[in-house]
Amino acid sequence: MRLTLRRALAVGAALALIGIVTPGAAYSQADPESCNDLLGPDTPAYVVCHWLAKPDEALGVALFWGADDGANLKDASPVDGKFIDCSAAGASCPKPGDSVEGDENSPLPEGSEEGGAPECEAGQQCSVDGHDAGGTSERVAEDPAGTLTPPGQTPTATPTSTATQDAAAAAAAQTPAGQAITAAAAARFRIWIDTELADDWKAGPEAFAAAVKRVGALASRPEVAGIRFTSQLGYNTTFATDDEIKAFVAAASDALRQAAPGKRLGVHTVVPELACGANDTCKAEMRKRHPLLAPEQIESPLIAGRVDQISLDSGLLYGGYETWKINAEQAHRNQWIQVRARSWDVLAQVAAEETGLVGQVAEDQVATRLSVPVKDGAAQQVNVRTRVQDAQGTVKHLSAWDTLKKLSPIQRRLAAVYDPAAPEVDVATDLRKLSEVFGQIYLTTA
Known part of the structure; x- marks a missing residue:
């Protein structure tokens, strides 16, 4: 069974604490290898069963190997491969303690000098110790960043010494954003x-x-797991074309991977069409309203490996689909069924972005909004905005704390989106309170 079963058990345990039941349905396929018919009628849709060998096939396998007192098993031989019989005449095998790497009697690569690596002619590509290296005139020489530059192009990176980087990181740690990172680390957040x-x-x-330099200095600290470098991608009016979006994502990804190597990169957006489900009229209208947010366009940077995480907002799901008789609950479920069907979790980590837990929220809504994306096997975590300002300028803060505390079994999958520049009390106090519910924190920085 799929790994998502473990996630479902955690969600189920959390929901049992607060008495909320989320719907589940048996998953059925016209698949001759499917054993879904053995699952109970209340089995969630993301749990599937496949035979490795059907009962009659398993019986045949057992009878084959057990026949004639295991004669077939006794006669079986290893798969052909490259083996050396060290006991055979003329065989040469290393003995314990012998060096298996090149020694003083090993021939040097042609064209190399004593004790050194072979030199490449201009424009020639060579291999040293299994790594590709270019000729000194075009590929790696004169590359101040230490990265490979295609022939004919001028490296754009500027060399930065370790001391300079350390100084930048130390200076960044003293800024308000850096101090917020320190406080979040003390509260044991990811x-x-x-x-x-x-x-x-x-x-x-x-x-x-x-x-990029400013963000890279903040992210260089080991406490920082990743950088989400844009929000509402394609939904706001920042970009006019899909090509412009692709160029920005590519530039930001390349620059941040150089400025903050090893850190995960993420984006936040929304895909209105997904909530339509199978309603073609709804999907056509959403494509017309939001031409930059078609699923295949949002998927493009995931396929290209530009980002490691995508956060999908749920804000449009509540009240935007009544024209097609799709209520908020159906829109919410449709979105995550579509995400799962497109297997986006194979391309990147998928997160749900929840903005509706501020102000007065019913207890069952808290459980549903946080559990459905994870329970359906589409999202690996849920990001919750702790502060939302509406169109009239009214600021609402995260509520339903008692209910949130009951979801401790999935605490590591819950992330708070928090702006340290607008604390409710003060940054340290706010973060300590948030750490009672959330395992991760997104610190908003300018």
């Missing part, structure tokens, strides 16, 4: 930096480079 680089990218190379 930390993401939540920032916006789209405006900096549009402002030009100089502004973009400065922003």
Whole structure:
């Protein structure tokens, strides 16, 4: 059975604590290898069963190997492979303690000097110790960043010494954002930096480079797991074309992977069409309203490996689909069924972005909104905004704390999106309270 069963058990345990039941249905396929008919009628849709060998096939296998007192098993031989019989005449095998690497009697690679690696002619590509390296004139020489640059192109990176990087990180740690990271680490959060680089990218190379350097210095700390570098991608008015979005994501991804190597990268967006389910009229209208948010366009940077995480907002799901007689619960369920069907979790980590838990929220709504994406096997975590300002300027804060505390079995899958520049009490106090419910934190930085 799929690994998502473990996730379902955690969600089920949490829901049992607060008495909420989420719907589940048997998963059926016209698959000759399916054993779903053996599952109970209340089995969730994401639990599937496949025969490795059907009962009659398993019996045949057992009879084959057990026949004639195991004669077939006795006659079986290993799969043909490259083996050396060290006991055979003329065989040469290393003995314990012998060096198996090149020694003083080993021939040197042709064209190499004593004790050194072979030199490559200009334009020639060579291999040293299993790693590709280019000729000294075109590929790796004169590359200040230490990265391979295609022939004919000028490296764009600027060499940065370790001392300079350490100084930048130390300076960043003293900023309000850096101090918030320190406080979040003390509260034992898994930390993401939540920032916006789209405006900096549009402002030009100089502004973009400065922003990347600032974020990279913050993210260099070991407490930081990743960087979410844009929000509402394709939904707001920042970009006018899909090509522009792709160019921005590619530039931001490349720059951040160099400025903050090893950190995960994420984006936040929304795909209105997914909530339509199978309603073609609804899907056509959503594509017309939001031409930059078609599923295949949002999927593109995932396929290209530009981002490691995608957060899908749920804000449009509540009240935007009544025209097609799709209520909020159906829209919510439709979205995650579509995400699971597209296997986006294979391409990147999928997170649900929940904005509706501020102000007065019914207890059952808290459980449903947080559990459905995870229970359906589509999302690996749920991000919850702790502060939302509506169109009239009214600020609402996260509520339903007692209910949230009952979801401790899935605490590690819950992340708070928090702006340290607008604390409810003060940053340290706010983070300590959030740590009672959430295992991860997205710290909003300018």
